[in-house]
Amino acid sequence: MSNLSYVRTEMLQEQAPPVTQTGIVMWLRENMFSSIGNSILTIVSGVLIYMVLASIVPWFWQSSWTAHSLGECREAIAHTYGEGTEGACFSVITERYNQLLFGFYPSELYWRPILAFVLLLLATAPVLFPAIPSKYLGFSALYPFAGFWLIWGGSLWVPLAAIFGFALAYAAAVYLPKVIGSLGSVIAAILLPLIWWIGLSGSVADGLQNVVPLAIQSVDSINIGGFTLSVMIGITGITLSLPIGILLALGRQSNLFVVKTICVGFIEFIRGVPLITLLFVASTLLNYFMPPGTSFDLILRVMIMVTLFASAYMAEVIRGGLAALPKGQYEAADALGLDYWKATRLIIMPQALKISIPNIVSNFIGLFKDTTLVSIIGLMDPIGLSTAIRANQEWNGIVWELFAFIALLFWIVCFSMSRYSMYLERKLKTGH
């Protein structure tokens, strides 16, 4: 048996697959040229991409980074790359990037917005990533006050007095139901802090400041600008609009006529009005209602308007999530004997929010980009600053470089938000 010559005794040498079935060639055949239509599409797109890149890449590459005016830029580019070359003048960014980031914030205090931003990342981490122990959530709750204090400066007693207002609301919500019933305590939890903030907190903070001075150098709102301002308005709007939106969405479905009417009225009014109109109201109209001399900070006014605007939209997004829940979920919650708040907190909201994540995040992204509208009412956000920078004779005529830089800043933030939302969706996916 051993000398049967037609039986191979050793394995054939492994052969490379045909060139059309491997590597880049196969990939191209499968993805780029699988059919005539696909091939035409590939070639046309390739030509288009080449045409775009052919004009952008040299513009980027043959750029000037060290000049001090547009004229110098042009000279430097002509000198290095030959007469008639079109190149980007990124010198404007190297010279003014700190203004685009911080506005007219005093340069020796730049550490404060930077620290506030780093703390912001630390404070949002426990909220965004459940892997981090929840005991750090306390820090996240305190962050808004710390952040505002760092950026605006001034007396430490002001944020402390503001925190006390929230403590009042918490105390009313926890201890009062036994005394005056649950509806009474909800009303008290809203009214008490409002009375404190509007009527008392200012004078108490002043008094405490006189007794125990605790203050850092305050920075005037007019000097706060640039990307710092966009982030401030955006983050405030984002963090406040979600809870307010949830409450509004719940209120809209409420059986209590007054609550329902107020919520529907608010949502429909705000959604019926363009954001820019609200910003004009914030910047001009509100001044007429207040006695001259009372300067209610313009940035605060804008933040409030942006938050209200975002909340109305958020309410509708969440209402969509609530509507998508099968009625059985509500009934099951009732059958378990949960009261309204427990059912909402434990059963309804987690599911409704999960359904709404993509919409919520795209609302956030839209809101963040809408912050550039404040340049129309004269606030110095990056777009406003680009006008101001162009008003210098040295940089007059520069457009693309500034906008490219601003676009890059916004893209980084918005793209991160979008990636996070996809991560969250994957993580919360329970379907199989």
Place this chain on the structure above:
Amino acid sequence: MKKTIVLGTLAAVGLTAGMASAGTLDDVKAKGELACGVSTGLVGFAAPDANGEWAGFDVSVCRAVAAAVLGDPTAIKFVPLTGKTRFTALASGEVDVLARNTTWTFSRDVDLKFTFVGVNYYDGQGFMVPKALGVSSATELDGATICIQTGTTTELNLADYFRSNGMSYEPVPIETNAESQQNYLAGACDVYTTDASGLAATRATFENPDDHMLLPEIVSKEPLGPLVRHGDDQWGDIVRWTLNALITAEELGVTSANLAEKSAGTDNPEINRLLGSEGNLGEMLGLDAAWAARAIAAGGNYGEIFEANIGESTAIGLSRGLNAQWTQGGLIYSPPFR
């Protein structure tokens, strides 16, 4: 009981409102800084430099007022205002003086209830065309496409001019000056029209300014000047006479270089009255005797401010033209200091 509280509060608010608007001068002194409304950025007239310091032709007016009133040309809070927010900001008291190249018109003065304290720049609407277009006068622009900024008097002036000359045009409406520049350079329109000072500043930024020219016609009157609220004449007088002091200083040859020497007293009684070594003009205004000297020290006299910000030595390169002193054939004219 409750009603009384509400009414009482309202009355108190009304009272404080009345008090606050009674004396802008006292308010400014109490705050220690002048709130000055400026443009969000206009070449030569108002722009922040790399350190966030504002400079420009309009800004200099505010610096002079701050120097006269507070003794410190840097004690200013600059509030950048857009064309849409400027008037409400002034009316509501957010700014004490608005120096934002604002055209003095009847309705702004009368209907919006502002006081224009004078004119610091006589502008007018002009046209810029590429030389390749082969046009030498605005009367040859029949059928042209024209880039205009929307919502400004520019738009209305243009329509008036073309109608009265029996010509037609195609407007390309555009929101900002930067967009206009890009559109004009890209050939989206044959002609760009805005205030002549703006055209000169824009042309100076072009890669090849010599390929473009300003047409000789000026089709509108745009007297630009600082303004204050109606109802506080003392404050209006202070801003008006600070501007006049700068103009008179140029007329009388008082410059930032010889200011100290002339302040000590000269043979010219008007210089002496202006600089406070004679008479009591400062006192009449509610200020001290050296107010005008400080205003002039802030940035020089009118001519020096013009030269430093928009004059022929700068890239904008505007000639004095209408803005020369009346003695030189221009319109800049201050009533006497007497």
